[in-house]
Amino acid sequence: MKKLRRKVYFVAGYNTISMGSGRKEFHPKKERPGLEDYIREAGQGTLKMIGGAQNVDECVIGNFMASRFNRQANLAAFFPYIDEGLRYKPAIRVEGACGTGGLALMSGIKSILAETAEVVLAIGFEVQNTVKAIYCADFLAPAGWAHDRKDGHAYFFPGQFSERAGAYFEKFGREITRKGFARWYRNAIENARLCETAQEYHNTIKDLEAAAMAEPNPKVFLENLTALDCSKVSDGASAIAIMSEEGLKRCGIPVSDAVEVVGYGQVEEDITKPPPDKTALTTMKKAVSNALEFAGITIDQVSTAEIHDCFTIAGIMAVEALGLAEHGKGPEYVIAGNTARDGKFPINTTGGLIGWGHPTGGTGVHMAVTLWEQLKGKAGAAQVNIPNDRPFGLMANMGGDDKTLVAIVFKR
Amino acid sequence: MTYEERLQHVSVLGAAGKMGSGILLLTAVEMADLSLKPGNKGKTFVLNAIDISDEALAGVMRYLRDQILKIAEKKVAGLRTVYAERRDLVDNDEIISQYIFDVMNVVRPTTRMESAYDSKMIFEAIKEDSALKIKIFSQINRNNSNQPWFFTNTSSIPITVLDEGAGLNGRIIGFHFYNPPAVQKLVEVIRSKNTLDEVHEFAMAYAKNLRKIVVPAHDIAGFIGNGHFMRDILYAVTEVHKLIKDMSVAEAIYAMNKITQEYLVRPMGIFQLIDYVGVDVCSFIMFVMNPFTKDEEIHSPLLDKLMGLGIKGGQFSDGSQKDGIMKYEKGKIVAVYDPVEEAYIPISRIQARVEEKLGKMPAPPAWKAIVGNKAKDEVLKPYFAEVKTAPGLGAGLTREYAKKSKEIGKHLVACGVAFSDADVNTVLLTGFFHAYGPINEYLD
Numbered sequence: 001m002k003k004l005r006r007k008v009y010f011v012a013g014y015n016t017i018s019m020g021s022g023r024k025e026f027h028p029k030k031e032r033p034g035l036e037d038y039i040r041e042a043g044q045g046t047l048k049m050i051g052g053a054q055n056v057d058e059c060v061i062g063n064f065m066a067s068r069f070n071r072q073a074n075l076a077a078f079f080p081y082i083d084e085g086l087r088y089k090p091a092i093r094v095e096g097a098c099g100t101g102g103l104a105l106m107s108g109i110k111s112i113l114a115e116t117a118e119v120v121l122a123i124g125f126e127v128q129n130t131v132k133a134i135y136c137a138d139f140l141a142p143a144g145w146a147h148d149r150k151d152g153h154a155y156f157f158p159g160q161f162s163e164r165a166g167a168y169f170e171k172f173g174r175e176i177t178r179k180g181f182a183r184w185y186r187n188a189i190e191n192a193r194l195c196e197t198a199q200e201y202h203n204t205i206k207d208l209e210a211a212a213m214a215e216p217n218p219k220v221f222l223e224n225l226t227a228l229d230c231s232k233v234s235d236g237a238s239a240i241a242i243m244s245e246e247g248l249k250r251c252g253i254p255v256s257d258a259v260e261v262v263g264y265g266q267v268e269e270d271i272t273k274p275p276p277d278k279t280a281l282t283t284m285k286k287a288v289s290n291a292l293e294f295a296g297i298t299i300d301q302v303s304t305a306e307i308h309d310c311f312t313i314a315g316i317m318a319v320e321a322l323g324l325a326e327h328g329k330g331p332e333y334v335i336a337g338n339t340a341r342d343g344k345f346p347i348n349t350t351g352g353l354i355g356w357g358h359p360t361g362g363t364g365v366h367m368a369v370t371l372w373e374q375l376k377g378k379a380g381a382a383q384v385n386i387p388n389d390r391p392f393g394l395m396a397n398m399g400g401d402d403k404t405l406v407a408i409v410f411k412r
Numbered sequence: 413m414t415y416e417e418r419l420q421h422v423s424v425l426g427a428a429g430k431m432g433s434g435i436l437l438l439t440a441v442e443m444a445d446l447s448l449k450p451g452n453k454g455k456t457f458v459l460n461a462i463d464i465s466d467e468a469l470a471g472v473m474r475y476l477r478d479q480i481l482k483i484a485e486k487k488v489a490g491l492r493t494v495y496a497e498r499r500d501l502v503d504n505d506e507i508i509s510q511y512i513f514d515v516m517n518v519v520r521p522t523t524r525m526e527s528a529y530d531s532k533m534i535f536e537a538i539k540e541d542s543a544l545k546i547k548i549f550s551q552i553n554r555n556n557s558n559q560p561w562f563f564t565n566t567s568s569i570p571i572t573v574l575d576e577g578a579g580l581n582g583r584i585i586g587f588h589f590y591n592p593p594a595v596q597k598l599v600e601v602i603r604s605k606n607t608l609d610e611v612h613e614f615a616m617a618y619a620k621n622l623r624k625i626v627v628p629a630h631d632i633a634g635f636i637g638n639g640h641f642m643r644d645i646l647y648a649v650t651e652v653h654k655l656i657k658d659m660s661v662a663e664a665i666y667a668m669n670k671i672t673q674e675y676l677v678r679p680m681g682i683f684q685l686i687d688y689v690g691v692d693v694c695s696f697i698m699f700v701m702n703p704f705t706k707d708e709e710i711h712s713p714l715l716d717k718l719m720g721l722g723i724k725g726g727q728f729s730d731g732s733q734k735d736g737i738m739k740y741e742k743g744k745i746v747a748v749y750d751p752v753e754e755a756y757i758p759i760s761r762i763q764a765r766v767e768e769k770l771g772k773m774p775a776p777p778a779w780k781a782i783v784g785n786k787a788k789d790e791v792l793k794p795y796f797a798e799v800k801t802a803p804g805l806g807a808g809l810t811r812e813y814a815k816k817s818k819e820i821g822k823h824l825v826a827c828g829v830a831f832s833d834a835d836v837n838t839v840l841l842t843g844f845f846h847a848y849g850p851i852n853e854y855l856d
Contacts, residue, residue, distance in 0.1 A: 151496075153489065154489040
């Protein structure tokens with residue numbers, strides 16, 4: 001167990017809608033809000049809860065690939081667009097593929113710890129529906145090693161995780177693993193249906209598991225995964241305030257409204273190397289164990305987690321990386337209902353990347369917002385039970401194929 | 413000459429037309445795919461897009477680019493393998509752009525028919541006029557030393573007439589695409605009396621590579637598709653004539669269109685389909701077919717009259733429907749033309765009266781809901797069982813129309829146009845997007 005040199009709190013989380021296929025109001029050919037609208041909505045949402053821009057010392061924005069999706073860089077300069085009160089304040093942009101949001105949070109935490117700020121406004125976003133999925137695959141591919149791109153699948157990342165799924169099938173059985181995927185999908189959608197901002201909020205499929213058990217078709221998509229095994233292509237932004245005790249006081253927010261950061265694990269793996277074991281998320285395991293050790297707790301004391309299920313197979317392997325199930329037993333653990341909202345260990349309670357959506361650079365921040373809501377009883381219809389003897393929530397945000405990892409433990 | 417060699421130099425006549433542009437697209441893609449095979453490096457593939465209008469050819473090049481983009485986006489996974497050796501092409505976007513270039517690079521747009529003199533094969537999709545086709549085929553055949561093969565897209569002229577008229581000695585075959593060729597899966601293949609076996613074999617291989625469903629038809633004017641469609645029109649017109657004893661012409665047209673669409677569960681009513689194809693085109697097809705059909709008059713004075721009044725239908729270049737027998741707003745029927753009043757009558761003025769006349773009808777399933785439905789029989793059987801016994805004018809018209817449609821199908825088999833009942837049904841299912849074949853037992 002380590003002790004932070006001073007206390008760090010998260011408060012005032014805000015999510016925009018995760019927009020994209022699945023939402024009734026989404027139409028690929030109709031004009032939609034731009035990245036500036038998403039950034040502003042999320043930023044203003046949080047500022048409103050913390051007494052305005054004058055209370056903010058520093059800002060951090062996480063985004064993966066606006067340079068290609070939106071032909072936009074220099075993103076820190078959008079803070080003054082959110083609120084004139086942020087003009088001339090220090091701000092930075094961070095990037096770590098789909099782990100970007102987690103890095104934005106870490107950057108904010110470090111500013112608090114470094115005592116350069118008492119209040120940090122952290123935002124993460126991505127606006128991806130500017131291109132068709134086939135080009136989206138191009139824009140997301142740099143999350144992996146560029147040298148592998150040429151010989152990779154047209155849908156590069158789905159292709160890599162399809163390979164992982166294939167390896168997992170071979171080692172632990174295809175049928176049971178696919179059943180695990182199907183249950184994972186069902187949980188994701190059932191949770192999303194309870195969260196108004198979720199991309200799958202309007203999902204009306206009756207038998208979710210049966211839909212998810214449809215056979216993959218490599219002629220159309222992938223060898224081992226179907227579209228339902230994949231996270232969404234999303235436009236969305238999330239924001240949260242990171243504060244010291246001093247910061248909370250300044251904003252007039254009682255400590256009881258905030259969650260406390262009690263541990264984190266931020267680790268990187270070599271992007272130029274293939275995963276040491278295709279059937280395991282070894283880097284996520286390291287990040288999570290670092291975070292739990294830092295907090296001085298075990299996974300048994302955690303009541304809920306937000307984990308990076310960019311694909312169902314990633315969700316299954318993440319369950320194992322968290323230590324909830326042994327290697328190879330993830331599918332059984334999920335099938336038994338343990339990770340459902342009424343299960344022993346509810347995971348991704350507003351739908352995760354598959355149900356809520358995956359605006360890549362925003363996902364890590366969205367995880368923190370959801371945990372803040374759940375631990376503070378602010379999750380509305382999506383609220384799960386947080387037992388008194390397990391007052392901790394855990395997030396694990398992943399960039400690339402298990403390369404950039406941020407795990408954070410929050411305490412109610 | 414191998415399949416590949418034959419496809420190294422090709423011309424499409426009428427390349428800027430609705431059918432020609434589709435044939436051009438499919439052939440360009442097939443030729444480019446051949447050119448990209450590792451063994452064909454360095455070989456040239458030339459596809460002349462021949463038409464009379466430079467302006468239309470410019471439009472066709474834009475159409476090609478848009479369509480090839482869509483095709484490339486769909487098959488990008490396969491294209492990544494095709495371009496695996498091209499290490500400079502990494503993103504899907506780069507691969508797609510290269511493919512568009514490679515396909516477009518095969519095509520040579522031109523207004524000069526002489527370009528076809530070097531071709532080994534000619535696709536023809538010009539006006540449905542046998543004298544014109546014979547004239548052009550003869551001219552190319554005379555000036556071309558390659559003994560070229562002719563693939564005609566005629567939908568109605570007997571192939572033997574073209575073969576003998578142009579002196580092609582069997583180097584011709586009917587290869588009838590459906591509109592639009594890039595989308596419709598069906599191709600009717602028709603041999604003339606003398607069509608060479610190798611021409612037929614090539615046609616089958618080409619159709620297979622284009623993933624088309626081939627239905628063979630005998631060389632009798634109109635073949636299966638128009639053989640059914642034109643007779644279907646004539647029957648609808650006969651019914652209109654009966655109905656106008658008690659209705660206006662516009663009301664009768666509206667009634668028959670409603671019967672044939674909603675109650676026969678078809679994608680379009682018969683008069684809407686005439687508009688889609690074009691009143692002029694339908695009238696012309698009948699004109700072409702009529703001399704070849706004995707004991708039967710394939711001719712509609714009503715269509716002639718409409719033509720005389722300037723009612724033509726057809727489509728705008730963007731594919732939207734022009735006004736014809738009916739008036740359309742955003743693809744929906746809003747009025748029906750009355751040749752007596754010489755004016756469009758708004759639907760709102762005739763709808764209620766027509767529906768009252770037709771009487772209470774069994775509720776039909778929606779065409780959209782059953783066209784791709786594997787269990788459609790379970791929906792259609794009980795529906796037609798109800799139609800069979802339902803009282804009222806509308807139910808009667810539906811029954812008689814369905815029976816007539818079946819009779820026409822049976823006639824096509826009996827008089828030797830189609831090889832089988834199944835072939836007739838395939839043409840209507842795939843070429844006309846019907847939800848069920850006309851030869852069925854629903855009303856027996």
